[in-house]
Amino acid sequence: MTAVSVSLQQQADYRFEIHFGDSIPLLIADEPAPLGQGEGPSPAQLLCASVGNCLSDSLLFALRKFKQAPEPLRCEVQADVGRNEQGRLRILGVHANIKLGVSADSLQHLDRALAQFEEFCTVTQSVRQAIPVRVSVIDADGAMLRDTT
Numbered sequence: 001m002t003a004v005s006v007s008l009q010q011q012a013d014y015r016f017e018i019h020f021g022d023s024i025p026l027l028i029a030d031e032p033a034p035l036g037q038g039e040g041p042s043p044a045q046l047l048c049a050s051v052g053n054c055l056s057d058s059l060l061f062a063l064r065k066f067k068q069a070p071e072p073l074r075c076e077v078q079a080d081v082g083r084n085e086q087g088r089l090r091i092l093g094v095h096a097n098i099k100l101g102v103s104a105d106s107l108q109h110l111d112r113a114l115a116q117f118e119e120f121c122t123v124t125q126s127v128r129q130a131i132p133v134r135v136s137v138i139d140a141d142g143a144m145l146r147d148t149t
Contacts, residue, residue: 006018006019007019013037014036014042025062027040027041029043030042047127049091050123051094051123052076052096053122053123054123054124055098055124056098056116059073059113062117062120063107066101068108068109070102073098073099073101074098075096075097076097078095080093080094080095090135092131094132096135098136099138099140100137100139100140102139102140103141103143114145118135118148132149134148135148
């Protein structure tokens with residue numbers, strides 16, 4: 001087993017410095033107004049970033065295994081925030097939309113990579129245990145290649 005850790009230090013109200021380690025720049029996180037000042041990404045935005053980054057990494061890795069170059073990848077992630085049955089705010093669902101930097105026609109073994117890349121995404125598969133995650137992949141021409149929940 002491997003452990004991953006970060007350290008958070010409150011700066012003021014809901015603004016925190018997040019330290020990832022000696023060689024990685026710190027990150028400021030903050031809640032949007034009216035709670036915070038919006039001086040950094042919110043926790044929900046950080047979750048979206050983690051899901052999108054992990055999915056993009058997994059797809060890139062799956063394609064590079066076949067010596068394919070889909071770059072530059074772009075990923076947009078949206079979290080639907082609403083109230084649960086107890087009236088508390090929760091992330092009710094996440095949708096990640098990955099766009100390849102090239103046409104699907106230029107990539108070999110794309111079907112194989114698309115069929116398996118999500119299974120290797122540590123963050124998304126962990127989040128999926130509690131929150132529905134939809135993943136779409138489109139190519140540079142706008143063709144829908146994959147759309148899952």
